[in-house]
Amino acid sequence: MTKQIELSGVNKYYGAFHALKNIELSIEKGTFVALVGPSGCGKSTLLRSLAGLESISTGDLKIAGELMNNVPPRKRDIAMVFQSYALYPHMTVEQNLTYSLRIRGIGKAEAKKAAEEVAATTGLSQLLGRYPRELSGGQRQRVAMSRAIIRHPKAFLFDEPLSNLDAALRVHMRKEIRTLHDRLGATSVYVTHDQIEAMTMADHVVVMKDGVIEQQGAPLELYDRPANKFVAGFIGSPAMNFVPATVGADGRSLAVDVGEKQTIPVDRQLEPGRVVTAGLRPEHLHFVDPGQGVFRLPVGIVESTGSATYITTSTAAEVTIVETSRRSVRTGDIIDISVRPSDVHVFDDKTGVRI
Amino acid sequence: MKRLLSSIRDGRGFDIVLVTFPLGFLLLMAGLPLLYNVLMSFQEVDMFSLGTFWRPFVGFKNYADLFAQPETWPILGNTALFVVGSIAGQFMIGFGLALFFWVNFPGASWLRGLFLVSWVMPGLVVGAIWNWILSGDFGVLNFILRESGIISGNIFWRSDPNYSLYAVIMANIWLGTAFNMILLSVGLASIPGDLYEAAELDGANAWQRFWTITLPMMRSTIGAIIALGLIFTLQQFDLFASITSGGPNNSSNVTQYWAWDLSFRQYDFAKGATISVIMIVFVMIAAIVYVRSTRHEVRG
Numbered sequence: 001m002t003k004q005i006e007l008s009g010v011n012k013y014y015g016a017f018h019a020l021k022n023i024e025l026s027i028e029k030g031t032f033v034a035l036v037g038p039s040g041c042g043k044s045t046l047l048r049s050l051a052g053l054e055s056i057s058t059g060d061l062k063i064a065g066e067l068m069n070n071v072p073p074r075k076r077d078i079a080m081v082f083q084s085y086a087l088y089p090h091m092t093v094e095q096n097l098t099y100s101l102r103i104r105g106i107g108k109a110e111a112k113k114a115a116e117e118v119a120a121t122t123g124l125s126q127l128l129g130r131y132p133r134e135l136s137g138g139q140r141q142r143v144a145m146s147r148a149i150i151r152h153p154k155a156f157l158f159d160e161p162l163s164n165l166d167a168a169l170r171v172h173m174r175k176e177i178r179t180l181h182d183r184l185g186a187t188s189v190y191v192t193h194d195q196i197e198a199m200t201m202a203d204h205v206v207v208m209k210d211g212v213i214e215q216q217g218a219p220l221e222l223y224d225r226p227a228n229k230f231v232a233g234f235i236g237s238p239a240m241n242f243v244p245a246t247v248g249a250d251g252r253s254l255a256v257d258v259g260e261k262q263t264i265p266v267d268r269q270l271e272p273g274r275v276v277t278a279g280l281r282p283e284h285l286h287f288v289d290p291g292q293g294v295f296r297l298p299v300g301i302v303e304s305t306g307s308a309t310y311i312t313t314s315t316a317a318e319v320t321i322v323e324t325s326r327r328s329v330r331t332g333d334i335i336d337i338s339v340r341p342s343d344v345h346v347f348d349d350k351t352g353v354r355i
Numbered sequence: 356m357k358r359l360l361s362s363i364r365d366g367r368g369f370d371i372v373l374v375t376f377p378l379g380f381l382l383l384m385a386g387l388p389l390l391y392n393v394l395m396s397f398q399e400v401d402m403f404s405l406g407t408f409w410r411p412f413v414g415f416k417n418y419a420d421l422f423a424q425p426e427t428w429p430i431l432g433n434t435a436l437f438v439v440g441s442i443a444g445q446f447m448i449g450f451g452l453a454l455f456f457w458v459n460f461p462g463a464s465w466l467r468g469l470f471l472v473s474w475v476m477p478g479l480v481v482g483a484i485w486n487w488i489l490s491g492d493f494g495v496l497n498f499i500l501r502e503s504g505i506i507s508g509n510i511f512w513r514s515d516p517n518y519s520l521y522a523v524i525m526a527n528i529w530l531g532t533a534f535n536m537i538l539l540s541v542g543l544a545s546i547p548g549d550l551y552e553a554a555e556l557d558g559a560n561a562w563q564r565f566w567t568i569t570l571p572m573m574r575s576t577i578g579a580i581i582a583l584g585l586i587f588t589l590q591q592f593d594l595f596a597s598i599t600s601g602g603p604n605n606s607s608n609v610t611q612y613w614a615w616d617l618s619f620r621q622y623d624f625a626k627g628a629t630i631s632v633i634m635i636v637f638v639m640i641a642a643i644v645y646v647r648s649t650r651h652e653v654r655g
Contacts, residue, residue, distance in 0.1 A: 053552050074558045086549035090571040099567070100557035151557070 003065070004029040004155060004187040005050065010059030012045060012211075019045045021211040023059070027155075027189065027204070032181050034202035035191045037234070042211040047157050047191045052076050064154050079148035080157040083164065085140045087132040093119075093143050094128040100151050114150055122146045122180075138169050145177070149184065156181070158190040162197065174201055195235050199223070207231050229277060229352035232345055238282050238310065240345070243317045245278040247271060254278050254344065258315040262295035267341035276355060279345030282322040286338045287311070287329070293336030297321075302329055311335070389635070395628035402622055417629040426605050433520055434589075434609040437527070441591070442584040444528035446577075449535025456536075457543050467540065474533040478593025485526040485598060489513055516606035519599045523607055526594050531587060535580055542576030543569070578648025585641035589634060610634055 005027040012020035020042050027033050035043040048054040049061065052073035061068045068076055088096050097118060098111035106114075119125045122142045132140055141161060148156055158177070162170045178201050181188050192198055198205045199219045206216040207230075215227040219235075226232035232240045245254040247270040248263060254270075255261045256278050264278070286293075300314030311321040311329060321337065329335060346355045362368030396417055398410040421427055456467045473481070488496050491511035500506045512522040546569065554564045570577075592611055595601055601608035601616060608616075610630050618627030 051552075051556060053555070073552075073555045074560060076556075078556060080553070080556050082549050082553060084547070084549055086547070086553040088550060088553070088568065090574070099554070099559075103558045103563055103567075147553075147557075 002029045003027065004031075004063065005189070006060070006062040007050075008060045010046075010049070010061060011057050012042075012049060012054065013057045019211050020049070020056070023213060025206060025213065025216070027187060029187050030185050031203045032178065032188045032190065032201060033204045033206060034198035035189065035206045035208060036193065036195055036198040037208035037214075039193060040210075041208040043191045043193075043206075043208050044159060045211075046208070047080075047159055047189060050155070050189060051078055051080050051157055077151075077154045078157060079151050079153040079155075080159065081141075081144045081148055081161045083160045085132075085144040085161075085164075087140060087143055087147075089132050091131075092128065093124060093130050093132070093135070096132070096143055097128075097147050097150050099147070118146045118150045122149070137165050138173070141165060141173060145180070149180070154187065156186050156188040158188065160192055161190075162192075163194075170197075177201065196237060199235065205235075207234060225354070226279075226345065227354055229279070229347045232279050232347070232354075236281055236283075238320050238322065241280045241282065241285075241317075241319045242347075243278050243280070243319065244349070245276050245346075247274045247276060249273070254346070256295070258295070258297060258313070258317055258319060264294045264339060264344060265341040266344045266346065270346065270355065275349045277347045277349055277352070279347060280319070280339060281343065281345075282310070282320040284339055284343040285319070285321040287321060287323045287325070287327055288336050288338045290336050293338045295337050296334055297337055299329055299331055299333045299335055302331060392628050392631050393635075395625055396632045398625060400624040400628075405624070413625075417625045421626055421629050426608070430605060430608045430610060430613050433605075433607065434611075436520060437524055437591075437609050438585060438588045440521075440524040441527045441531065441588045442581060444524065445531040445535045445584060446580065448528065448532045449580075450539050452532070452536040453539035453543055456540060467536070470533040470536060472533075473529055474531070474537075476530075478530065478591070479597050481526060481530050482594050482597025485522070485529070485594075486513070489522050489525075489598070513599050514603055516603055519603060519607035523594050523598050526598060527588065527591055530591075530594070531584065534587075535584070538576060538580050538583075539573070542573045546572045575648045579645055582641045582645035582648065586638055586645070589638055589641075 003026050005025070007023050007025040010020055010023040010025075011018070023046060025033075035046060037043050045054060049056050050063075052068070052071060056069060063076060063078065088099065091099065094112070094115045097115040098106075101111040101114060102108075115128065116125070119128055122145060124139070124142055124146060127135065127139060127143075132143065135143065141164075144161065161177075162173050165173060174197060177188075177190075180186075190198070190201060199222075202219060204216065205219050205222055207214045207222065209230055215222060215231045222231060222235050226235060226240075229242065233242070243256045243258055245256040247253075248255055249272050251270045251272045252268075253263050253265050254276070255263050270276070297313040297315060297319060299311055300318070301310075301312040303310040303312075307324065309323045309326070309329070311323060313319045313321075314331075323329075347353065348355055359368065363372060397412055397414065399413045399416075400410055404410045452467075452470065456463045488494055489512040491497065491509050491514070494512070496512070497506070497509045501509070510518055512518045550568055550572070551564055554568050559567060589611060592615065595607065595609065595612040599607040601612045605613075611634065614627045614630040614634070616627075617623045617630065
């Protein structure tokens, strides 16, 4: 596998503000990478640095093996899909698509043919003569993608491209983008604040916070073995429950503090007496018959969506449980909960690092 | 009666009242004088018939007489040159400045505001300033041209028939550039920045971005500015009055100054009105262009 994009020791400063901190990232050709994190975490800055719209302060940025630190955007051969789409409002769809080709001096007939080919694959054939203002949000989104595809660039950059679409269309476009990526054999970097988008679309997810890469890896790796409390809380929906806990005398159990101390088993040896934070995913907590669970919790709020029931406890450290079986449960009930020892995540109480 | 009152307070009657006031004002203050002017251009007017409304009709005689006069075509030519020269100069320098301030260096918006000083100054004051600059013997313009070796002898800008019109054009360009710059700056500021980023990633260099993004996106602004420029330059009177008075020998005379000169200095009111009517036609065309170009705003 060849490395299509490589970042080593990349830092970015805006005056005194340290926007990107020592970024190490290497993207293989053909992979779909998602940059995810809360707003202001630096993911957009990182993407814009790849495009060349921002310059990096220190470190190396290589695209297809070439050092790109000081190469202007127009010579990087990278296509970007903007959040606002940034379609040229004074040009028809066809002119939008062929803009980059015309800039490069490719003939009219050839450009037109290329536009028609791309339009056929993205379902825009009927719209080539329209202006962007005459298109719906989903159609504009398709034009923005087609404009990127037509160039066969070294990499595709997506800057929250779906955030202006309604929920149903977003789910649909998610699949469409991923299908397109696979068909083109493209290398894509996709910025989003939506962890579901990142998890479902990407081969490789990069979680960022405050300009630092907190963790990167395959989506399920991040879900199964989050490196710290931040990643654990960010990946997965509803978010992971965190409860204060103390390691038991045997080192194989945790005394969790949910209103009262209750003991749950863990699958690895820990330092007895250590104060930690236990992480329990809502979907890993199962509602079982009385006497079968590892701990008991009082029910606070019950929300049913039909496919699942979300139960929030009335304990001091709130615990959310997602139950897919239809058990009748009401506020004020005491329910028995089971959890597999391997599903219990343990984090250092102070640093939040996984233990 | 009650229904009428309630309609005026809250209904169609109220709308009609609202429309009536401005319409009445326009008709009284602009419409009637305009029509009176058109009427006069078809009448025989002299000092003794000034006070009457119905004077002898002469058909197109005033128009025919006007175009039979030897100075008419040269003055129309001067007007065309003045309009084209002024607009071209104001627009190009104004666009250059707008692009310059668009770079947004520290203090750019503050400096840009200062440029408006030239525009808010009264035309007669601007004329006086330019009289000093253009002065043949000790003017600073001649000094600069002489010292930089462009001319060997002094040019008498205001009294040389070959230069007098250009003297006024220069002053008018100076006067109108700031207004052009401000309107063009507003147009530039309304172009979304991400279009330039998209174009840059699409491979366009600065020159190509200017021609394919900036200019087309500015089309309605530019149309409006050219139309306004035509209207403003055809209104320009103060500079002629203060710099050359249309002379020497009509070499810097233009229709708007000539119309005033004929009416109020030579008391040939009919001819003055006739020239005004011809100018109204041109201003109307400009007004239509202006209205059309501001209506077709292209915004994604």
